[in-house]
Amino acid sequence: MSASQDEPANRLERRKQRTRAALIQAAQALIAEGKLNVPVLEITQAADVGMGSFYNHFDSKEALFDAAVADVLDNHGALLDRLTESIDDPAETFACSFRLTGRLFRRRPQESQILLVNGLSLIGSDRGLGPRALRDIAAGVAAGRFTVDDPKLALAVAAGALLGLGKLLQQEPERDDATAADRVTEDVLRLLGLPAEEARQICKRPLPSLDGQ
The missing domain is CATH 1.10.10 (Arc Repressor Mutant, subunit A)
Structure with a gap:
């Protein structure tokens, strides 16, 4: 042709x-x-x-809505992959993704609202933050960084903390999102078995820039 x-x-x-x-x-x-x-x-x-x-x-409105949610999850997952690809430590990769997502609640309100609306149903999704967080938790356990026995159960706890953070940031626009995200991430890292001081230090490290993303 x-x-x-x-x-x-x-x-x-x-x-x-x-x-x-x-x-x-x-x-x-x-x-x-x-x-x-x-x-x-x-x-x-x-x-x-x-x-x-x-x-x-x-074929239907439901098919469109499913595609719309999948698009948000895929974009969010791809962004986290780009921003964390140079990190070797699975504990820091997990923390970086969690801290960045906490900051994105305000930067991308429409996408964040979609995540909050679908909430707990996304924990078992094979797209977006869920599978990446599960991968990082499992890698952290394998590397001796985390001490949890059940990575999927740990993911459910972490997801609940993240969704709660997102809702709180919606309800309290005056609250500093970066500080809140880092505090919740620190608490989740401790729940996963990281020593308190190390969790605190990881959450103080500079993050990749979200500007232009």
């Missing part, structure tokens, strides 16, 4: 991608607002696409 024949196909593919992205963004805004019972028409109007375009991409 010639380059001139390829171009229309490429344009069509880009248009499809833009339509899908618009639908996902509209769904994310609605989820964050707690509007889960809206009709498909309202979603397409918010996305500024036609009703037919919706069904070219998704």
Whole structure:
């Protein structure tokens, strides 16, 4: 196929991608607002696409909402991977991800609200922060950094602490998010078996910059 024949196909593919992205963004805004019972028409109007375009991409509203949540989880997970890839110590990797996520509650309020709305159902998800935290906890146990017997149970405790932190930061906008995130991370590290002084020192270390992320 010639380059001139390829171009229309490429344009069509880009248009499809833009339509899908618009639908996902509209769904994310609605989820964050707690509007889960809206009709498909309202979603397409918010996305500024036609009703037919919706069904070219998704079989149902539920499928779209699932994709919208998955998109948030994938983006969050990819961000944490980029920012922690140079850290060798699994305890510090876990702490860095936890501290960064605590700071993202204010920086990315819509995405954070989606995480809070879906809350505990995301603990067992294979996307986003959950599997990465479980990986780091298990690696910490294997390396002798953590002393927990059940990494999945430890993940449930850590997730509850993180969700509680996110909700508190929502309810108390005057509270310093960085200080709160570091204090909760320190407590979670101690629950995982890290000595108190080491947990404190890890949570004082500089974090990768979130600027431009």
